[in-house]
Amino acid sequence: MAGPSRVRNSIDPFGKIIKDAPLARAEGTTLARSKTKTGVRERKVVRSSRSRSQSSGRRVYMVTGGVTKFAKAHPAMDFRLMVRRAYDYALKGIPNLTKDRIDGTRISYFSDHFTRQLKAASMVQDYLGMNPKGSIRLEWGGATGGECFQAGYEAVASGRMDVCLAAGFETMSRVATWKGNEFIALASDTNFDFPLGGFYTGYYALMVVRHIYEYIRRTKFAHITDEREAQRQAVAEGSRIMSLVSVKNHLNALHNPYAQYPKSLSVQDVLNSEMISYPLTREQICTMSDGAAVAVLCSESVAREFTDKPIRIIGVGTGTDTMRLADRPFGKVPLMPKEKASDYTHLEYPGVHSFRAGRAAGLEAYRMAGITDPNRELNFIELHDAYASSEIQTYEDLGLCKYGEGYDFTERGDPFLTSVRYPFPTPNAGAIPVNPSGGLIACGHPVGATGLMQAVFAFWQLQGSVKKHFGDGTLQVKNAHRGAIHSHAGTGSAVTVSILERGYRP
Amino acid sequence: MTPPKFTSFRDVMEELDRGGNAIFIDKSGVESLIIRSPYAIQYIHSYAEDSPFFLGLAEGRLRGSKCTKKSCATVYATPRGHCMECGSPTVWVDLPTRGRLHSWTTCHFGSEAFLKETPYNLALVEFEGADSLLLVRLKDCTESDCYVGMPVTAKFDPNPKYSITDVWFVPVP
Numbered sequence: 115m116a117g118p119s120r121v122r123n124s125i126d127p128f129g130k131i132i133k134d135a136p137l138a139r140a141e142g143t144t145l146a147r148s149k150t151k152t153g154v155r156e157r158k159v160v161r162s163s164r165s166r167s168q169s170s171g172r173r174v175y176m177v178t179g180g181v182t183k184f185a186k187a188h189p190a191m192d193f194r195l196m197v198r199r200a201y202d203y204a205l206k207g208i209p210n211l212t213k214d215r216i217d218g219t220r221i222s223y224f225s226d227h228f229t230r231q232l233k234a235a236s237m238v239q240d241y242l243g244m245n246p247k248g249s250i251r252l253e254w255g256g257a258t259g260g261e262c263f264q265a266g267y268e269a270v271a272s273g274r275m276d277v278c279l280a281a282g283f284e285t286m287s288r289v290a291t292w293k294g295n296e297f298i299a300l301a302s303d304t305n306f307d308f309p310l311g312g313f314y315t316g317y318y319a320l321m322v323v324r325h326i327y328e329y330i331r332r333t334k335f336a337h338i339t340d341e342r343e344a345q346r347q348a349v350a351e352g353s354r355i356m357s358l359v360s361v362k363n364h365l366n367a368l369h370n371p372y373a374q375y376p377k378s379l380s381v382q383d384v385l386n387s388e389m390i391s392y393p394l395t396r397e398q399i400c401t402m403s404d405g406a407a408v409a410v411l412c413s414e415s416v417a418r419e420f421t422d423k424p425i426r427i428i429g430v431g432t433g434t435d436t437m438r439l440a441d442r443p444f445g446k447v448p449l450m451p452k453e454k455a456s457d458y459t460h461l462e463y464p465g466v467h468s469f470r471a472g473r474a475a476g477l478e479a480y481r482m483a484g485i486t487d488p489n490r491e492l493n494f495i496e497l498h499d500a501y502a503s504s505e506i507q508t509y510e511d512l513g514l515c516k517y518g519e520g521y522d523f524t525e526r527g528d529p530f531l532t533s534v535r536y537p538f539p540t541p542n543a544g545a546i547p548v549n550p551s552g553g554l555i556a557c558g559h560p561v562g563a564t565g566l567m568q569a570v571f572a573f574w575q576l577q578g579s580v581k582k583h584f585g586d587g588t589l590q591v592k593n594a595h596r597g598a599i600h601s602h603a604g605t606g607s608a609v610t611v612s613i614l615e616r617g618y619r620p
Numbered sequence: 621m622t623p624p625k626f627t628s629f630r631d632v633m634e635e636l637d638r639g640g641n642a643i644f645i646d647k648s649g650v651e652s653l654i655i656r657s658p659y660a661i662q663y664i665h666s667y668a669e670d671s672p673f674f675l676g677l678a679e680g681r682l683r684g685s686k687c688t689k690k691s692c693a694t695v696y697a698t699p700r701g702h703c704m705e706c707g708s709p710t711v712w713v714d715l716p717t718r719g720r721l722h723s724w725t726t727c728h729f730g731s732e733a734f735l736k737e738t739p740y741n742l743a744l745v746e747f748e749g750a751d752s753l754l755l756v757r758l759k760d761c762t763e764s765d766c767y768v769g770m771p772v773t774a775k776f777d778p779n780p781k782y783s784i785t786d787v788w789f790v791p792v793p
Contacts, residue, residue: 187629190650230659290633296731305670306698309783310757312731316742319725320755324744327723327768342767392726392763440698440744440753443705466723466744466753 171271175417175424175617177410178211179570180204184374184405184558187287193223193234194241196406197281200563201242204408211410211420217275218248222262222282223562224255227297229285238281248275255301256500258282259407259565260601260610264430266411267612276413280569283406284560294402301604303438315399315501317439317605319391322503325467326352326393329518353393355521356502357384358538360397360555362530363499367552369534369588372567374403374558380537384502398502403558407566409573422618423577428596429483429613433474437607439466448473450513451486457516469504469606472511479598479611480513488513489528489546492613493594494575496568498602499553505529508600512611514546533588550575550589565601565610572597576616623653667782669701672712677787678780682717684750685710697750715754717774718792719745722753724766745772745789760790 180203182188182196191199205211219242221235231237235251254261259282266280286294299312307317331348338344361381367373379397387397410420417424436442444462448470449455464470476488485491495512499505506520515523523529527540529548536543551557551571554564574583575594581587591597596615603609623641626632632654635642641655667674676683687694687703687710694705695713703710724743729735741758743766758772771792780786 189629189632189644189652189654190646190648230657290732292729292732292735295729296733299731304665305667305674306784307755309785310742310755311727311734311737311740313727313729313734315729316725316727319727320723320742320744323725324723324768331768341769342765345767346764389728391728436704438698438755440755441696441700441704442752444751 171268172273173414174267174270174427175412175414176427176569176573176614177412177417177420177424178204178208179407179409179566179573180206181372181407181563181567181570182405183372184403184560184563184567186374186401186403188285188404189287191404193229193231193283193285193406194238196285196404197238197283197408198241200406200408201279201281204410208420211277213243215416216244216247216277216279216410218269219244219279219281220250220252220262220265220269222252222258222280222566223284224253224258225284225297225561227300228288228294230288238283242279242281244279253562254608255603256498256559256561257565257601257603257608257610258562259567259569260498260599260612261432261565261608262562263409263565263569263599263601263612264432264610266409267427267430270411270413273413276416278411279408280411280566281406281408282562282564282566284562285404286402286560287404291402298604306440307438313391314604315391315394318501318503319394320439321466321507321605322352322356322394322501323349323392324465325503325507328461328465328467330521333518349393352521353385353395354381355524356394356398356506357381358524358536359499359502359505359529360384361536361538362534363502363505363549363553363555364397365534365536366531366550366589367556369584369586370552370557371584371586373552373556374401375556376552377556394501394503398555400500400554400559403560405558405560405563405567407563407570409566409569417617423579424617425573425576426615426617427612428615429479429481429485429611431475431478431480431482431611433471433476433478433609435464435469435471435605435607437604439605442466442470447517448477450477450480452513453516461517463517464606468507468517469511469602469609471606471609472508472600472602472611473513475600475609475611476512479613483613483615485613488598492546492596492598494547494550494572494591495598495600496549496551496572497553497598497600498564498568498609499549499555500559500602502555504602504606505548505553505555508602509548511609512598512600514548531589531591533590547591550591565599568599568601569612569614572599572614576614578620625651670699673699674782674784674786677776677784678782680776682715682754682774682787683712684715684747684754686713694752695750696752697745697747697754698752715747715750719747719754719772719789721758721766721768721770721772722746723768724758724770726763726766741766743772743789755784757785757788758790759788765791
């Protein structure tokens, strides 16, 4: 509760904190002038449309986080106890951060069907002993956890809370796998889409078949005139490159004790694994999981009381798109700063090959954070790789490369770590590591927790504390100063991007 | 009688499948009682403003919708009551029954209710004169036949179930 005893320092509590990250200044802010009898006088601040999305709220810091191990099933823990375990981990070792310092919560889970308990968030609130503090439950399909994180951000940025607990969970083990797929597919149009098979992997397969057609068939295999043969070769090539992503994420996860499916795979293992929906194979797809994750978000005035290594959230963005793939328009690409309209003269966008919501979320978050060149200005990204295909599509949405360059970007090795040995050449490894944790493909995807899991992993990267929390420092990105997390809902119908930055001098 | 105890969750599942209850013992020795909890529901599903599309399928017609604003006039192959570009109401229009594959896939799995139908093909079909696509089942062809751009034609179920599966597409012979 916002009690009167709370210390609200009016002086700068962050002796060493970087007060004004030059990138985060509100660009485009101009002073409007109006004529008065005495002449020109500065009147009020007017913001251009470019700066409107920039935060005018309070600075927000993440001060701690926790996750449970993600598993196929946690029969000995229901969702309340899973959240409690993640919460206990987050608060461990921070004597000042006690329950009474938490002003309220934002709690997320995706599916009432999976939980078979409506108002499950209330039961979490109850179990943690948070009543009668304020709470809101969040749900946004696969992006549920990412939205919960941003809801926590907004609770603090708005001044409504000084300390907000963002907690998420999912218990997907309560039903068999194919019933679970049915529940997930109920997040597609039940008039037009669901009755065709009720299968999300099928939707993503449709998207990647077109992505491969646009960016491999029409380029690398443009010389082949037999259309069937050209597409067959293009899909084989695309599948091979998607498998590199799967190998990367599973191998990275060998060093992450929280991951559900760490393993050493070859490209051939991935290609030979069971075909689920052409051309996506089992090892290119994330699984259902039980798990929970929490993040504690604070205002600047109190963050230092809990940690001398606070991580600041310097940018948040969200984007959306049509629920039905069939409705996606064929228009123009919203450009990243480094792109030109002439780069995409013949590209109809987004069609079903790209995630316009991911591009929109990235643009908003980058603009707020002042990022113009994400490859140089971000040290790593934890992104929503529910499918190996969507990881490659997301490289393009987030401007790590241009549309159409995602496969080459993967092959060059840019998203790979230098500290992990992969069974193929990765010449550009370390350029911009993506999913150093292993991502959804290897960590699992307990939907309501996933976006918060990314926040926790990013937080540990930026604090340089991966070794402490994983018991293995292999995945630590050296000198990580700024990173992004990306959470994505069904076929790209909703995406969140948040940018986190070290809020202290090391 | 105390339910049987298992250290493998797979064994727990099998015991439940046999109609029993079970106790799962995890690695740390914690015992969890696990029971079955069935849940079934019959929904009263109205197609509401989409109804003419499904009634059209029963008559062998493929109906899309067209924005009524002259300067917009977007044509939707999957109908919608209001235009997503300009917000104007739409009117019903007949779509051609021939089109081309915009994308396709073969699903070897599906949600529980559809597992018995596997493998099945899904296709996004594009139509001359329409600005958006239609997601349908694709029949009478296999993985090795299909390609983006393949001409396809609609078939209609003579015994309509009033579902999107009342229409499917096949390759143009």
